[in-house]
Amino acid sequence: MILEIACVEIAPDRHAEFEAAVERAVAEVLSQSPGFLGITVLRGIESPEAYQLHISWETLEDHTIGFRESERFADWRAIIGGFFIAPPAVAHWSIP
Amino acid sequence: MILEIACVEIAPDRHAEFEAAVERAVAEVLSQSPGFLGITVLRGIESPEAYQLHISWETLEDHTIGFRESERFADWRAIIGGFFIAPPAVAHWSIP
Numbered sequence: 001m002i003l004e005i006a007c008v009e010i011a012p013d014r015h016a017e018f019e020a021a022v023e024r025a026v027a028e029v030l031s032q033s034p035g036f037l038g039i040t041v042l043r044g045i046e047s048p049e050a051y052q053l054h055i056s057w058e059t060l061e062d063h064t065i066g067f068r069e070s071e072r073f074a075d076w077r078a079i080i081g082g083f084f085i086a087p088p089a090v091a092h093w094s095i096p
Numbered sequence: 097m098i099l100e101i102a103c104v105e106i107a108p109d110r111h112a113e114f115e116a117a118v119e120r121a122v123a124e125v126l127s128q129s130p131g132f133l134g135i136t137v138l139r140g141i142e143s144p145e146a147y148q149l150h151i152s153w154e155t156l157e158d159h160t161i162g163f164r165e166s167e168r169f170a171d172w173r174a175i176i177g178g179f180f181i182a183p184p185a186v187a188h189w190s191i192p
Contacts (some may be wrong), residue, residue: 043189044189
């Protein structure tokens with residue numbers, strides 16, 4: 001299992017709309033991607049515009065190849081990309 | 097429930113030693129702190145020196161006051177602080 005952490009910034013007046021869009025994008029797109037294990041959406045306490053998406057994948061390649069190089073990635077970004085006020089920062093983490 | 101995310105950097109030749117120290121610090125110190133719910137240790141895939149500690153607390157104050165302002169914080173840092181090669185960055189996250 002690896003964890004993808006995507007750090008995004010969302011304008012404060014669009015939080016509810018963004019959270020609903022993520023829910024829809026997970027149901028319609030992400031959950032259909034092989035190796036997808038789960039997602040937790042987190043909102044910054046000190047930084048009100050900051051969100052983190054913690055997305056679990058069976059393997060790194062399930063995300064970087066299976067998802068990122070598929071049409072699903074475009075579908076996913078089409079639903080949630082418009083809410084970003086800065087380019088997302090994405091990194092991957094393993095449990096030692 | 098809130099999530100504390102602590103980003104730390106550890107010299108590559110001390111990873112195993114650091115991970116063992118965290119395990120000991122959790123058992124001896126963190127798990128004794130009221131409101132502590134759990135911890136996941138993560139290691140960076142793109143950034144080999146980067147670790148994240150994801151620590152769940154019942155409330156923000158369980159961390160910022162109950163833990164940080166107690167002697168347990170000094171005990172915790174005494175066990176793991178010596179491994180940090182840069183000051184840790186800590187932020188708190190809620191699940192909307």
